[in-house]
Amino acid sequence: MSEHEWWAPQTPPVGKDGWAAPDIEPEQEETEEAEDGPRTFAPQPDYWPRPHTPAAITRIPDRAAAAISPGTRRLLYNASAAGAGWGLGLYDQFAGAVADCAATTSIGGALVLGVGGSLLIAHVWDRRTRHWWPGIAWVARIPLATAICALALWAPAAT
Template sequence: MSDTRPGADELRIRALLRAREVGPNAVPPQPTERPRDWFDDLVDYNAPTVTQQDTPAPAPPAAKPKPAPRRVRPRRVRKEGYDPLAVRSPRQSLADAWDRIPPRVRWLGYHASAAYLGWELGLVDWASYVTAWIAETGLIGVQAFFWYATGAATVFLYRRTRHWWLPVAWLAAVPASSVVAGVLLYAPNS
């Protein structure tokens, strides 16, 4: 019978593999921080930006005349203490968890769910049908202008009610999100 115990060379190679953390018996290294993924890029994109009030303005050059002041739109400022990469305790209130969702992700969920309800009600198919009808009959006409006005009315309804109580605002967003989804899903057959 042959001896199945490992020899000196095999034991030496095993020790080298373990030291270099490779091989079947090696323990994989524990990452110090989790690897970045697509969601981290989205959160970084939503990270607060430095506004003009936070940075000191450079001194204007002495030789050139001072340009007319531009009107600067104020940017949204995140809540104090927002750090997208900070490790948080899994025990938090639902309101804290909701506040920590990036605004773009909330916006996407809000409008995607409104468009889904419109899909179930048939509004998305209707908007695709109307878009196809306008494409076939022409962009200028009495009925085409009627549908343009109807689309503008849905956007006006959404814009007017978006700061109301959330369920009412969401129901008012259903037609606007459905029309946008229906127009985007339109594909000519020919």
């Protein structure tokens, strides 16, 4: 038989005298237990624990959503990004550019620079990074939050 015909039925083995070997059937043991009674070592469906995620992990998002409103969560997200920009020194650069534009041109020019810069950062950078993993998206939000913070804290009458 070739290796390609493994599915074909096989002929029974032939003995030395040319006759086919008789089929040998194993003896069947008789059980002492009755078929109707419970078996001693029968598997129980509730014996083995079924793996599942602990309730403490699955309930945390529900509890966090109930504890903080979406608006407060948004405020904390953006305020912490603006605070990080302040700590990194981005605030001083953007606020200095707005104040410099106001001193050389006018308040309208400074507002155009501040609003235009914020819109440019929002369109080119922030819009494309919102769907990233939350930690990386927060880091990508720092320039926009800092630019809006610098524009909001800029006082035209102080210059």
